[in-house]
Amino acid sequence: MKIKLGVIFGGVSVEHEISIISAVQAMNAVDKEKYDIVPIYIAKDRTWYTGKMLMDIDIYKDFEDLKKFATKVTMYKKDNSFYLQSMGLFKRIVEEVDVVFPIVHGANVEDGTIAGYLETIGVPYVGSRVLGAALGQDKVVMKQVFAACDLPIVPYTWFFDNEYLNDADKITKEIKKLGYPVIVKPATLGSSVGITVVKDEAALDDAIMDAITYDTKIVVEKMVDNLVEVNCSVLGDYEYQQTSVLEEVMSSDEFLTYKEKYLGGGKKTGASKGMASTSRVVPARISDKLTEEVKEIAKGAFKALNLSGICRIDFLIDKKENKVYINEPNTIPGSLAFYLWEPSGKKYSVLLDEAITLAIKDYKNRSKKTNSFDTNVLSNFSGVKGVKGLKGMKGGKLN
Ligand SMILES: Nc1ncnc2c1ncn2[C@@H]1O[C@H](COP(=O)(O)OP(=O)(O)O)[C@@H](O)[C@H]1O
Ligand SMILES: [Mg+2]
Missing domain, CATH: 3.40.50.20 (Rossmann fold)
Known part of the structure; x- marks a missing residue:
């Protein structure tokens, strides 16, 4: 059947x-x-x-x-x-x-x-459960998890909108420590919406006020110099991870947007979400050593965030310094990143089949775990009167 x-x-x-x-x-x-x-x-x-x-x-x-x-x-x-x-x-x-x-x-x-x-x-x-999916959307909490797992991230600071509105000077000073240029992002949005590159302090307030219109939580990162962007897809779960070949993102909307903003054009375009049609080079033109490093970090990030299924982890590389930073995961990437698996020798139908098989395996494993207990707590609970006599409760309140 x-x-x-x-x-x-x-x-x-x-x-x-x-x-x-x-x-x-x-x-x-x-x-x-x-x-x-x-x-x-x-x-x-x-x-x-x-x-x-x-x-x-x-x-x-x-x-x-x-x-x-x-x-x-x-x-x-x-x-x-x-x-x-x-x-x-x-x-x-x-x-x-x-x-x-x-x-x-x-x-x-x-x-x-x-x-x-x-x-x-x-x-x-199929795919990540609640925790992994939620972490994958929050640019601040994901960084805190990455840092705790010794995974490389760009220097950053973050704040809530009310903190900036109450004391902009304090936050401006924090941002100054990062060194300009910086990039201001709403923490949970995606698609390059509300993201601005800021060259100097004079342009900071506008960028932050713009980001605040989209999100309550704002992240400001140091700009990576000599930027090369590469992405790696990961398929798996907590037990096992496979990585795809890497793509080098050439002229995606995000990249253009960044350039336009950086050059002061200020044009805002939607992101491409890394779909199959985006202009890219596969495999990425970086050394074997750097490629291996990216793949290892991708697997580490996948595990650190509790991801499952087919994800795509995006990286920022300072090509001069050969320094790799994780930018962000996409827990359900555009086109499910199939265009990275075909050059890795995996047909799209096989990729989908493997992801579905993982989901069924995970479901079976989890069904074996104990997630309910036989208990007589409710049978003892007979309204306000009964509550008083219930173990572990005082005055009708649960301890
Ligand atoms: N710290 C950074 N240094 C340099 N460029 C960056 C940095 N952060 C983001 N960018 C550029 O901005 C684009 C969008 O940022 P990203 O964090 O991926 O947001 P989104 O969730 O909207 O995709 C990236 O693809 C990259 O081109
Ligand atoms: Mg992105």
Whole structure:
């Protein structure tokens, strides 16, 4: 029997459209002998839809007109199976799913929210769990974890918006210690939104005030000189990690954006999210030694953040100094980074199959762990009166 693979994509994110492209690419590449695909599209109004038509990219050009042909659904568990049930008056089971593959990008979806939802339902799913996904979205906490694991990061400082608004001088002094130029980023956004390169103190306030319009938490990093950007995809879980060949990102929107900002053009463009079409050189033109170093750090970062599935870890290299810094992980990268695995000798269908197999293995392992206890606590709890006599409680309050 084929495995029923629910592919979740879309969602309330600025990278909604990118997610549609990534998901349609993946659904086309999945081995149809082994898997039956159940597309699950989360529209911008948060409604969930299913229907085979959702595998066709053209549908999204007129989704508002065509959505009446898709079925609105919700996911639930019954006995040991997972179902998509239609909404409205006459509820019916529309599809069953065995495992779910979230292919979503950005805040509100990739940051652990979808993982948490699937975790609550109890359905097996591909990719990082709540902690890894959340760490992957927060540029400050991820750095704190990297530093604790002795992984190389650029010098940085961070603060909350209210701290800057209350005492800008104090924070400006901290930033001065990093040395200009610096780069100001909202901590949890992505897509280069709200990011500005700042050449000197005179331009700092504008950059911070701009970042504050997007996020409550701001990170300021020292700019890496002689910059070469390379990315490495990692496939695996906490026990085992495989790395792909490296790509050198040549003229992605991010890079151009940075250049434009750095040269004072101030033009703001959306990022490419590192999709298959971005201009790049594979493999990256760096020495074997540096390549090995990047791969080792990528595996270390993957483990440090508790990541699973297919990720892409991005690096900043000072080419003159041969110094490598981790920039950030992408826990669900654009195009699932398949274009890095094909030159590594892994077809896209095989990459997807391995990621799904890891998810099923992980689910089985976790199901063996104890996660509930037989307890008589509730049977002793009989309202306010009973509370008083309950062990471990005083005056009706839990100790
Ligand atoms: N410390 C840095 N030094 C030099 N360039 C940087 C630095 N941080 C970011 N950049 C440039 O800005 C781009 C976007 O920054 P990044 O932290 O990756 O944000 P996003 O989450 O929006 O992708 C990077 O791809 C890189 O080109
Ligand atoms: Mg980036």
